Amino acid sequence: MELILLGPPGAGKGTQSKLLEARYGVAQISTGDMLRAEVKAGSPIGQEAKKIMDAGGLVSDDLIIRMIGERISRPECENGFILDGFPRTVPQAEALDKLLHETKVDLDAVIELKVDEVVLVERISGRFTCAKCGTGYHDTFKQPKISGVCDICGSHEFTRRADDKAETVHARLEAYNAQTAPILPYYRAKHRLFSVDGMAEMDEVERQIEAVLREVGVPEPTASA
Numbered sequence: 001m002e003l004i005l006l007g008p009p010g011a012g013k014g015t016q017s018k019l020l021e022a023r024y025g026v027a028q029i030s031t032g033d034m035l036r037a038e039v040k041a042g043s044p045i046g047q048e049a050k051k052i053m054d055a056g057g058l059v060s061d062d063l064i065i066r067m068i069g070e071r072i073s074r075p076e077c078e079n080g081f082i083l084d085g086f087p088r089t090v091p092q093a094e095a096l097d098k099l100l101h102e103t104k105v106d107l108d109a110v111i112e113l114k115v116d117e118v119v120l121v122e123r124i125s126g127r128f129t130c131a132k133c134g135t136g137y138h139d140t141f142k143q144p145k146i147s148g149v150c151d152i153c154g155s156h157e158f159t160r161r162a163d164d165k166a167e168t169v170h171a172r173l174e175a176y177n178a179q180t181a182p183i184l185p186y187y188r189a190k191h192r193l194f195s196v197d198g199m200a201e202m203d204e205v206e207r208q209i210e211a212v213l214r215e216v217g218v219p220e221p222t223a224s225a
């Protein structure tokens with residue numbers, strides 16, 4: 001399965017791609033997570049990206065396209081992948097098409113998660129993740145079952161992203177509207193683009209995405225996947 005999840009910051013791309021990864025056994029590829037790992041490691045890529053990310057802008061297409069090219073060719077992507085947070089500009093979408101063409105891979109679907117801006121701000125400001133396994137939580141919408149303990153790995157450590165503060169959120173939403181939203185017409189013209197109501201509860205959003213996957217003929221996952 002080869003899938004793109006599109007949507008503004010806070011729409012639920014990470015949440016849904018993690019659910020799909022577990023259910024369908026395909027790799028989630030989050031360019032945001034990859035960049036944060038580079039920043040944490042203090043690598044040259046991380047040093048280049050950090051300032052831009054902190055300011056809520058978009059990292060250069062060249063850098064992102066190189067990162068994705070290397071990642072998609074890895075063995076763990078053999079069963080397919082879910083792209084989360086990439087592409088974010090028309091040049092990135094074009095570069096991805098070229099890459100897929102070269103490797104003779106077809107996208108099954110591009111799914112847009114639609115969420116109102118007021119709700120996005122609320123979602124981003126309450127977001128936190130498990131420091132150990134990366135599971136996402138929310139102060140209001142998804143607390144761990146036992147307060148302070150990760151549901152998945154039992155860790156007691158959680159982190160909040162440096163760019164999830166009110167000042168930066170507006171810059172990120174602007175970047176989405178100006179640079180990312182123009183890829184919607186691109187995909188409408190070239191691939192199968194579907195819109196899902198991202199305002200619904202998490203499991204309802206998941207059901208809607210699965211309905212799209214059935215519609216495009218992605219095989220149902222086996223029980224073990």
Ligand code: ADP
Pocket residue numbers: 008009010014031032033035052053054056057058059060064084085086087088092163172
């Ligand atoms: P969100 O989950 O809120 O949509 P991400 O984790 O995907 O945010 O991205 C965090 C930041 O990393 C972005 O604000 C941007 O600076 C950078 N980034 C991530 N993916 C890309 C990309 N495809 N192109 C350019 N910049 C990116």
Ligand code: ADP
Pocket residue numbers: 007008009010011012013014015016123124126127128136137138139141142198199200201202203205
């Ligand atoms: P994205 O990857 O698109 O930036 P996330 O998946 O990180 O978005 O979701 C942003 C925040 O909103 C997280 O704290 C997450 O727990 C919460 N969230 C995700 N989907 C929903 C939903 N359908 N309803 C309520 N909260 C949600």
Ligand code: ZN
Pocket residue numbers: 130131132133134135150151152153154155
């Ligand atoms: Zn955890």
